[in-house]
Amino acid sequence: MRKLILPVLLIAIFALMPLIAELVGKNALMTLSARILMYAMAAASLNLILGYGGMVSFGHAAYFGVGAYVVGILYSHWMSEVPVFGLFPGSNQLLVTLPIAMIVSGLAALLIGALSLRTGGVQFIMITLAFAQMIFFLFVSLTAYGGEDGIIIRRANEVPGLNMRDKTTVYYVILVVAVLYFAWMWRVVNSSFGQVLKGIRQNERRMEAMGVATYRYKLYAFVLAGTGAGLAGALMANFLRFTSPDMMHWTKSGEMIIMVILGGLGTFFGPILGAAAFLILEFYLADWTEHWQLALGLILLVVVLFTKGGIMGVIARLKGGRE
Amino acid sequence: MILILEQLLNGLQYGVMLFLLAAGLTLIFGIMGVINLAHGSLYMIGAFAGTWVATTTGSFWLGIPAGLIAAALVGFLVEATVIRKLYARDHLDQVLATFALILIFNQMIILIFGRQPIFTPLPEVFYGSIEIIPGLFYPPYRLLIIAVGLLVAVGLYFLINRTRVGMLVRAGSTNRDMVRALGVDVRLLYTVVFGLGALLAGLAGYMTGPILAVQVGMGEDILLATFVVVVIGGVGSIKGAFVAGIGLGVVDTMLRAFLPTILRGFMAPSDADAIGASVSSMGIFLLMAIVLLIRPKGLFAAGG
Numbered sequence: 001m002r003k004l005i006l007p008v009l010l011i012a013i014f015a016l017m018p019l020i021a022e023l024v025g026k027n028a029l030m031t032l033s034a035r036i037l038m039y040a041m042a043a044a045s046l047n048l049i050l051g052y053g054g055m056v057s058f059g060h061a062a063y064f065g066v067g068a069y070v071v072g073i074l075y076s077h078w079m080s081e082v083p084v085f086g087l088f089p090g091s092n093q094l095l096v097t098l099p100i101a102m103i104v105s106g107l108a109a110l111l112i113g114a115l116s117l118r119t120g121g122v123q124f125i126m127i128t129l130a131f132a133q134m135i136f137f138l139f140v141s142l143t144a145y146g147g148e149d150g151i152i153i154r155r156a157n158e159v160p161g162l163n164m165r166d167k168t169t170v171y172y173v174i175l176v177v178a179v180l181y182f183a184w185m186w187r188v189v190n191s192s193f194g195q196v197l198k199g200i201r202q203n204e205r206r207m208e209a210m211g212v213a214t215y216r217y218k219l220y221a222f223v224l225a226g227t228g229a230g231l232a233g234a235l236m237a238n239f240l241r242f243t244s245p246d247m248m249h250w251t252k253s254g255e256m257i258i259m260v261i262l263g264g265l266g267t268f269f270g271p272i273l274g275a276a277a278f279l280i281l282e283f284y285l286a287d288w289t290e291h292w293q294l295a296l297g298l299i300l301l302v303v304v305l306f307t308k309g310g311i312m313g314v315i316a317r318l319k320g321g322r323e
Numbered sequence: 324m325i326l327i328l329e330q331l332l333n334g335l336q337y338g339v340m341l342f343l344l345a346a347g348l349t350l351i352f353g354i355m356g357v358i359n360l361a362h363g364s365l366y367m368i369g370a371f372a373g374t375w376v377a378t379t380t381g382s383f384w385l386g387i388p389a390g391l392i393a394a395a396l397v398g399f400l401v402e403a404t405v406i407r408k409l410y411a412r413d414h415l416d417q418v419l420a421t422f423a424l425i426l427i428f429n430q431m432i433i434l435i436f437g438r439q440p441i442f443t444p445l446p447e448v449f450y451g452s453i454e455i456i457p458g459l460f461y462p463p464y465r466l467l468i469i470a471v472g473l474l475v476a477v478g479l480y481f482l483i484n485r486t487r488v489g490m491l492v493r494a495g496s497t498n499r500d501m502v503r504a505l506g507v508d509v510r511l512l513y514t515v516v517f518g519l520g521a522l523l524a525g526l527a528g529y530m531t532g533p534i535l536a537v538q539v540g541m542g543e544d545i546l547l548a549t550f551v552v553v554v555i556g557g558v559g560s561i562k563g564a565f566v567a568g569i570g571l572g573v574v575d576t577m578l579r580a581f582l583p584t585i586l587r588g589f590m591a592p593s594d595a596d597a598i599g600a601s602v603s604s605m606g607i608f609l610l611m612a613i614v615l616l617i618r619p620k621g622l623f624a625a626g627g
Contacts, residue, residue, distance in 0.1 A: 056415050115612065119619045122358065125414060126554045127615050130608035133547065137608075141601030143594055250547065254422050261419055291434060297426030304420040305408050 006269055007182075014175055018168045032283050034171050034239055036276045037178045038232045043259040043271035044185055045228025050257065051266030052189060053221045054201030058125045059112070059132025060256050063105040063226040065248030067233030069139060070101035072151035072243035079154075094157035094164070094173070094238065101234035102227040108135065109226020113219050132253060139245045150244025157238050164238075174235050181231065182272075188224065189268060197221055198266075262303060264312025273311045325458050330580045331573060336465045338572020339472020343527035344545065345552040345564035346479060347520025353496035353559020355513050357409055358417045361401065361424035362524055362549065363542025369394035369525025370537045371432055374443045383446045386529055394525020395518050402517040410513070429539050440536035443529075468530050475523065476565055483561055492516060496559035548575070551611045557621030567622060571607050578603035 014033060021029035042064050049055040074097050077083065077090025084090060091097055112131040119127055140148050156164045163169055188194055199207045200214050208214050237243040246252075255278065263274025281299065285292030307313065348362045373390025377383050405424065409417045449464040483489035491512055494502045503509045528541075535541065552571055556563025583599030590598070614622065 050415075056418070058418070115616060119615055122352070122414060122558060123554060123615055123619055123621075125358070125418070126550055127612055129547070130551065130611045133608045134605045134612075137601040137604045140604075141598045143597045147597055251543075254418075257415070258419060258422070261415065265415075291430045293426045294430035294434075297423040297430065300423035301405065301420055301427070304416050304423065305405070 061252035062132035063229035064233035067230030068237035105230025113222030264310035334573030334576035338569035342568030360421035363546030366528035370528035373529035390529030398521020440538035443532035557624035563623035
C-alpha cells in the first residue's frame with residue numbers, strides 16, 4: 001500500500017491544480033502544471049535510456065520536436081486540405097495525431113539509434129547530438145512549414161465529445177495521457193525487459209556473456225524513449241498551439257538531461273520531480289530576476305557537485321532507507 | 324576560380340579558428356577525460372576582455388594579451404574550483420556541470436557588458452584588401468588570422484613533440500593511469516593543460532572579434548562545431564584537431580558559399596537560400612556521423 005502513496009498524491013495534486021489556480025487567481029499555475037506534466041513525460045522517456053540503460057543521449061529534444069511537428073504538419077494539411085506528400089489527408093483529431101506522432105518519432109529514433117548505438121562513450125553523446133542538430137536544421141529549412149518561425153496551430157486537436165477550446169479540458173486530457181504513460185512506464189521498467197536494461201548499464205559485457213543480444217535491447221529502449229518524447233511533444237504542440245525548431249534546440253536536450261539528473265537518475269519518480277523542480281525554479285526565478293539563468297546555473301552546479309542521486313536520493317536519505 | 328580561391332582562404336581562416344579551440348578541447352578531453360562544454364565560454368571571455376581593453380585603450384594590440392590573460396585566469400579558476408571535482412565523475416556529471424558554467428558565464432557577461440554586441444576596432448594597417456595573386460583581393464586581417472593559427476599549430480607541434488611537458492601530455496592522452504602510477508604530478512599537468520586550452524580559446528575569441536560580433540552566445544555557436552572537430556579528429560589528438568579543423572572549416576565555408584547558388588538551379592531563390600543555408604549547417608554533423616560510423620574513435624585517435 002505504501003507504494004501507492006506517492007503516485008496517488010501526485011495525481012491528486014495535478015488533478016486539483018486547475019481549481020487551485022482559479023482559487024488563487026493565477027492562471028499561469030495551470031500552464032506551469034501542464035508544462036511539468038509534459039516535460040515529465042519527456043524526461044521519463046529519456047530516463048529509460050539514460051537512467052536505466054546508461055546511454056547518454058544528448059539529442060532527446062529532437063524526438064520531442066518531431067512529435068510536435070507531426071501535429072503541426074497534419075494540422076496545416078487539414079486546414080489547406082492538401083494531402084501530406086499527396087498520399088493521405090491531414091488531421092485535427094487528437095486520437096489520430098498522437099499515435100502518428102509516436103510512430104514517426106519512434107521511426108526517427110530507430111534510424112538514429114541503429115546508427116548511434118554502434119559507438120559508445122563520448123562518441124555516442126556526440127553522435128546523438130549531431131543527429132539531433134541535423135533534424136533541427138532540417139526543420140529550419142522546411143520553408144513550407146514556416147522554417148525558423150514554425151507552425152501556428154489555430155486550435156488544439158479535437159477529441160470527440162470534448163470541448164478542446166477550453167484550456168482546462170486540454171489540461172485534463174494531458175493529465176490522462178500522462179497518467180496512462182507513467183502506468184505503462186511502470187510496467188516497462190519492472191518487466192524483464194527493464195531488468196535486462198539495468199543489467200546492460202551495470203555491465204554490458206556480462207549481459208552479453210549471458211547470451212543477451214545487448215545491441216537489440218538497447219535499440220528497443222532507444223525507440224521506446226523516442227516514442228515517449230514524441231508523445232510529449234505532440235501534447236506540447238496542442239497545448240501551446242504552436243511548434244517551432246526551437247523545441248529541438250540542443251540546449252533543450254540539455255534541459256531534459258538536467259531534469260532527469262535533478263530528480264534522480266534511474267528512479268521512477270525522479271523525472272516527474274526533476275521536471276517539476278526545474279520548471280518551478282525557472283518560473284519563480286524568471287519572475288524575480290531577468291538573470292534567472294545565473295541562479296539556475298549556480299543551483300545546478302551545486303546539485304551536480306555536492307548531491308548524489310538528485311531529489312530522489314535526498315528523499316531516500318531522509319527516510320533512512322537504502323536505494 | 325578566383326571566387327573559389329577566396330572561399331578556400333575563408334575556409335582556411337575558419338579552420339584555423341576551429342583548430343585553436345579544438346586543440347585545447349581535445350587535450351582536456353584526451354588527458355583529463357573531461358567533456359568541457361564551457362570551452363566556448365572561455366572563448367567568449369577572451370573576446371570580451373580583449374575587446375574591452377582594445378576599445379578603452381584604443382590599441383588593438385593591447386587587446387591580445389588582455390584576452391589571453393583573462394581567458395587563462397578564468398580557466399585556472401574554473402579548473403581549480405569545478406573541473407577538479409569532475410575528474411572522477413562520469414561524463415554525465417561533466418556535461419551537466421559545464422552546462423551550468425555556460426549559463427553562469429553568459430549571465431555574468433550580460434550583467435557586465437549588456438546584451439548588445441560590441442565591436443573590436445581594427446588597426447588601420449588592416450583596412451582595405453591586398454592583392455595576393457593577380458585578381459584575388461583579400462582582407463589582410465583574415466590573412467593575419469591564418470598566419471597566427473598556423474604559427475600556433477607549429478608551436479604546439481614542437482611543444483608536444485619536442486619538450487618534456489609535451490611528452491607528459493602525449494603519455495597522458497595515451498594512458499592516464501600509467502602516467503599517474505609513474506609518479507608524475509598529474510594535478511599540475513591537468514592545470515597546465517587546462518590553462519593552455521583556455522589560453523588558445525581566448526586567443527581564438529579575440530581574433531574572431533573583428534570578423535564576427537562579440538556577443539553573448541558566441542561561444543555556443545562555435546562550441547558544437549569544435550566538438551565535431553574533436554570527435555572527427557580523434558579525442559586527444561592535436562594532429563587530428565588540425566586536420567579535422569581545417570577540413571571542416573573548408574567544407575563548411577564551401578557549402579555555405581556555393582550550395583544556395585547550386586540549388587537555385589533547381590528551385591525558387593528564396594527556397595534555395597533557406598534550404599542551402601540549413602543543409603550547409605547540417606553538413607559538418609553529417610560528416611561527423613559518417614566518420615564515426617566508419618571509424619568509431621575518430622581519424623587519429625590517441626591511445627587504445
